Amino acid sequence: xxxxxxxxxxxxxxxxxxxxxxxxxxxxxxxxxxxxxxxxxxxxxxxxxxxxxxxxxxxxxxxxxxxxxxxxxxxxxxxxxxxxxxxxxxxxxxxxxxxxxxxxxxxxxxxxxxxxxxxxxxxxxxxxxxxxxxxxxxxxxxxxxxxxxxxxxxxxxxxxxxxxxxxxxxxxxxxxxxxxxxxxxxxxxxxxxxxxxxxxxxxxxxxxxxxxxxxxxxxxxxxxxxxxxxxxxxxxxxxxxxxxxxxxxxxxxxxxxxxxxxxxxxxxxxxxxx
Amino acid sequence: xxxxxxxxxxxxxxxxxxxxxxxxxxxxxxxxxxxxxxxxxxxxxxxxxxxxxxxxxxxxxxxxxxxxxxxxxxxxxxxxxxxxxxxxxxxxxxxxxxxxxxxxxxxxxxxxxxxxxxxxxxxxxxxxxxxxxxxxxxxxxxxxxxxxxxxxxxxxxxxxxxxxxxxxxxxxxxxxxxxxxxxxxxxxxxxxxxxxxxxxxxxxxxxxxxxxxxxxxxxxxxxxxxxxxxxxxxxxxxxxxxxxxxxxxxxxxxxxxxxxxxxxxxxxxxxxxxxxxxxxxxxxxxxxxxxxxx
Numbered sequence: 419x420x421x422x423x424x425x426x427x428x429x430x431x432x433x434x435x436x437x438x439x440x441x442x443x444x445x446x447x448x449x450x451x452x453x454x455x456x457x458x459x460x461x462x463x464x465x466x467x468x469x470x471x472x473x474x475x476x477x478x479x480x481x482x483x484x485x486x487x488x489x490x491x492x493x494x495x496x497x498x499x500x501x502x503x504x505x506x507x508x509x510x511x512x513x514x515x516x517x518x519x520x521x522x523x524x525x526x527x528x529x530x531x532x533x534x535x536x537x538x539x540x541x542x543x544x545x546x547x548x549x550x551x552x553x554x555x556x557x558x559x560x561x562x563x564x565x566x567x568x569x570x571x572x573x574x575x576x577x578x579x580x581x582x583x584x585x586x587x588x589x590x591x592x593x594x595x596x597x598x599x600x601x602x603x604x605x606x607x608x609x610x611x612x613x614x615x616x617x618x619x620x621x622x623x624x625x626x627x628x629x630x631x632x633x634x635x636x637x638x639x640x641x642x643x644x645x646x647x648x649x650x651x652x653x654x655x656x657x658x659x660x661x662x663x664x665x666x667x668x669x670x671x672x673x674x675x676x677x678x679x680x681x682x683x684x685x686x687x688x689x690x691x692x
Numbered sequence: 693x694x695x696x697x698x699x700x701x702x703x704x705x706x707x708x709x710x711x712x713x714x715x716x717x718x719x720x721x722x723x724x725x726x727x728x729x730x731x732x733x734x735x736x737x738x739x740x741x742x743x744x745x746x747x748x749x750x751x752x753x754x755x756x757x758x759x760x761x762x763x764x765x766x767x768x769x770x771x772x773x774x775x776x777x778x779x780x781x782x783x784x785x786x787x788x789x790x791x792x793x794x795x796x797x798x799x800x801x802x803x804x805x806x807x808x809x810x811x812x813x814x815x816x817x818x819x820x821x822x823x824x825x826x827x828x829x830x831x832x833x834x835x836x837x838x839x840x841x842x843x844x845x846x847x848x849x850x851x852x853x854x855x856x857x858x859x860x861x862x863x864x865x866x867x868x869x870x871x872x873x874x875x876x877x878x879x880x881x882x883x884x885x886x887x888x889x890x891x892x893x894x895x896x897x898x899x900x901x902x903x904x905x906x907x908x909x910x911x912x913x914x915x916x917x918x919x920x921x922x923x924x925x926x927x928x929x930x931x932x933x934x935x936x937x938x939x940x941x942x943x944x945x946x947x948x949x950x951x952x953x954x955x956x957x958x959x960x961x962x963x964x965x966x967x968x969x970x971x972x973x974x975x976x977x978x979x980x981x982x983x984x985x986x
Contacts, residue, residue, distance in 0.1 A: 538893075542893040542899075546897040554899055555899070556883065556899050634885075634886065634890065635883075635890065635894070637883065638884050645864050645865065646864055648798070650865070650870075652801040654798075
């Protein structure tokens with residue numbers, strides 16, 4: 419082992435030691451100090467009631483299946499629609515200007531409007547126009563609302579990826595005789611998509627939680643089920659149980675995102691500095 | 693919410709009054725204790741309120757008719773606004789000494805210090821809830837009813853069996869939702885909304901066949917808010933063991949509750965509570981048919 423390696427090893431150990439001690443201090447402070455608060459008993463009974471947790475957990479897990487289903491059918495639709503909007507914003511043919519303008523207005527509106535409003539408007543408004551059953555299903559229109567709202571975000575992510583591809587790549591492709599659309603398909607998009615996978619994952623984690631907004635227009639998914647349980651017992655523990663279930667899905671997703679980001683950083687930049 | 697009219701047209705069936713007028717056995721559920729030992733509510737309340745010499749009453753945000761008219765509880769118009777002020781009067785607080793604050797359902801039941809002395813927004817008294825908050829004795833009792841359009845599949849239902857294949861909607865956290873799940877037991881799961889506004893939108897969008905709500909709310913919705921809808925049917929009091937008695941919510945183990953119970957007892961004995969009920973939840977001429985529940 420070289421002297422430099424020995425030095426680096428010492429430094430690493432020292433960092434690890436400091437990290438361990440500071441973590442221990444913080445955790446100890448939380449564990450020891452919070453219960454000293456005058457009303458900790460009350461908070462504990464309202465939020466961390468073990469019996470309540472065990473009682474509601476299976477029903478919450480059942481309700482969570484609906485969240486997973488909605489996620490499963492909206493996520494692919496969002497990725498496809500978002501990409502189409504991004505491409506539409508990048509068309510350069512003058513004849514297709516209306517398409518470009520539409521895409522720009524669409525992203526502006528749906529990124530700027532609270533998802534809740536989109537949910538109510540699409541979930542109650544569209545079926546209210548007189549759709550016959552089963553085409554007025556809140557599940558259907560709730561999903562459409564999510565797709566509309568999230569595609570706007572995802573389109574912007576794709577657009578940043580597309581614009582991040584250096585102009586010389588297009589120029590090179592065109593000079594080789596590729597048409598505009600061929601350039602997009604074979605040169606720009608492959609690079610753009612690879613670049614935006616980590617931020618896309620971020621949006622998917624966020625979607626995973628916002629699926630719960632569908633409950634505003636009727637369907638009982640996990641957050642609504644937790645609300646029902648909460649109201650029945652005047653106790654917030656079911657929300658904690660729901661959070662645990664959410665975390666079981668979002669934490670792995672987030673870790674995967676971090677992993678992808680780290681890999682990208684390794685590929686594109688120098689080593690980290692402490 | 694749409695326009696609010698004076699509530700004379702609104703209304704509760706005659707026997708509602710009969711049933712609640714004589715309802716002085718306030719010990720049906722696990723309430724915060726009766727006010728039997730308290731001689732003078734006003735003396736009792738002294739020093740027990742949030743603010744010395746003032747009473748702070750919580751209500752919904754927004755508060756809905758017919759419980760509070762025009763979302764203005766200060767006016768004393770609407771059943772709960774009037775009950776709140778009458779109780780305040782019994783406790784010795786008049787005029788400026790009474791303040792109204794707004795809370796959501798959750799704010800009223802969360803742990804920690806409250807910003808009100810008591811909160812009334814149709815909280816049904818249940819044993820499960822009483823583990824975490826304290827209830828007063830009931831100030832009102834109601835039954836469940838169904839709102840729908842006359843042409844809906846719910847119309848003409850005579851037995852619970854007729855209701856099995858309908859899609860129902862209700863507000864989250866209400867006795868009505870429990871009633872759908874436990875008593876009607878429809879074949880498709882009920883849809884659940886934050887408030888009755890959502891349920892109304894769903895009814896108008898034909899996403900649900902009918903709304904279940906307590907009778908006064910059902911009558912109000914059908915008379916004022918959803919044009920062309922009607923209270924299709926109602927269920928007997930305490931049907932299927934689900935009693936719907938409203939109590940005021942206090943922070944757990946609050947001392948003021950016994951004074952309020954004494955005030956409520958006095959209002960009931962003097963007949964004032966019944967008068968308030970008749971004023972704001974008055975009779976309606978043709979009461980909806982009753983669907984028996986065994």
